[in-house]
Amino acid sequence: MSGRGTMGPGDGPQREESEAATTSRLSVGILAVQGDVAAHAAALERVGARAHLVRREKDLDAVDALILPGGESTTIAKGLNRLGLYGPLEAFARSGRPVLGTCAGAVLLAREVENHPVRCLGLIDVVAVRNAYGTQVDSFAAPAEGALEGLRCVFIRAPRLRRPGPDVEVLARVDGWPVFVRQGSVMATTFHPELTDDVRVHAMLVDPSGESRAG
Numbered sequence: 001m002s003g004r005g006t007m008g009p010g011d012g013p014q015r016e017e018s019e020a021a022t023t024s025r026l027s028v029g030i031l032a033v034q035g036d037v038a039a040h041a042a043a044l045e046r047v048g049a050r051a052h053l054v055r056r057e058k059d060l061d062a063v064d065a066l067i068l069p070g071g072e073s074t075t076i077a078k079g080l081n082r083l084g085l086y087g088p089l090e091a092f093a094r095s096g097r098p099v100l101g102t103c104a105g106a107v108l109l110a111r112e113v114e115n116h117p118v119r120c121l122g123l124i125d126v127v128a129v130r131n132a133y134g135t136q137v138d139s140f141a142a143p144a145e146g147a148l149e150g151l152r153c154v155f156i157r158a159p160r161l162r163r164p165g166p167d168v169e170v171l172a173r174v175d176g177w178p179v180f181v182r183q184g185s186v187m188a189t190t191f192h193p194e195l196t197d198d199v200r201v202h203a204m205l206v207d208p209s210g211e212s213r214a215g
């Protein structure tokens with residue numbers, strides 16, 4: 001955002017204005033270890049937030065909320081281990097700042113994984129079943145039932161979430177299965193909300209109270 005390299009001292013006021021405009025936007029981190037980062041960044045732009053890639057612990061200091069994207073949870077987990085990010089991510093969520101995990105990100109947020117184990121963060125009291133829709137139906141789309149009526153959910157080698165605990169709200173289901181859950185300020189979708197034009201899930205991350213959508 002530094003603009004053209006030729007800006008001189010005379011450009012001061014203009015620069016101040018643009019900095020004020022950008023600093024008032026919420027900064028949302030996207031864990032950029034592996035997976036689907038660019039589409040989340042575009043969705044965040046559309047809800048008025050600024051995307052920051054998170055690769056190291058110190059990157060978390062600059063963000064107000066965080067997305068754990070889809071990808072391959074085993075690969076992401078290896079990266080988190082290597083980078084020493086399990087503890088910092090857990091502390092970030094426990095500080096109350098909103099977190100959204102999508103697909104592989106949902107697997108990582110779960111209490112445990114029933115099959116093909118990966119090390120989980122344990123921030124949502126559900127059990128994840130990886131690749132639960134089988135190999136024949138790797139990808140499909142279906143409308144959500146529940147709070148986000150009509151949301152088109154895109155599933156790509158998606159997990160299922162089982163046994164939600166008492167503190168888990170199920171915000172949307174498909175075929176009776178929870179596909180969008182929330183525990184406190186931590187949310188998870190088993191689908192990819194960044195792959196459609198409907199940005200309601202990202203809007204909830206940026207504005208959990210829904211105030212900006214009220215009017």
Ligand code: GLN
Nearest residue numbers: 070071072073103104130
């Ligand atoms: N099957 C992947 C896993 O279990 C998730 C796929 C995805 O994020 N689209 O990690």
